[in-house]
Amino acid sequence: MSDKCKKYDDLIELYVLGELSEELTREIDEHIKVCDSCRLKVETAKLIEKSLTPEPRTSPPGFARAVALNISDIAQSKKVPTYGKLDVWWLVPWLAGVTMILFILTKIFAPHIPSLTHLAPRIIANPLTLVASITILLMMITSTISIAIIGIAYQKLK
Structure with missing residues (x-):
């Protein structure tokens, strides 16, 4: 492992997360073009990052409308008990x-x-x-x- 590889080894995670300066990012870009070992580490780190990032979830079509209708049905089916007029004069x-x-x-x-x-x-x-x-x-x-x-x-x- 060369001195440059040792230097970039600690920066690969930050590189994958996009948290490095533009200058360091360019340096690593140039380095991984010529260094197979570091390129493999970057690809592995990207795969790990992708697997840890949750996929955005979307609801199926019509789901929100179905939930709203169910809530409406439940609300209409439950009657609020009436107690008549309560005398609270006291x-x-x-x-x-x-x-x-x-x-x-x-x-x-x-x-x-x-x-x-x-x-x-x-x-x-x-x-x-x-x-x-x-x-x-x-x-x-x-x-x-x-x-x-x-x-x-x-x-x-x-």
Whole structure:
């Protein structure tokens, strides 16, 4: 094996993958024209690369249409059970009551947190006051959103 063959031996894989510079690619092209050993290595590497590269798969003609029709048939055959009108009149006041209980418990177990009406003068003195008040406000907003979402969900079941 000549010195050039040793030099190109490490580059053959990159050559086959097309990851060499144009200059090195030209050098190897010229070398494999005259060197049977390196040409055989390049051909072998190309065969290995080709065998490792997956073939693109295509679906048979009409396959997508057949799948769409099957999905449509299945969707039409499955009936969504109806539960009639669900009376949820009790749900809104119940969730509002839970919200108020959470608010009251917060006031009982965290009396140092001022109410929102007295917040402005105290924010300057203690920024944690703002964080605590925002937490309470977010709890109330979250509860209200939960009530709305549950109401919408029950309306969808009608």
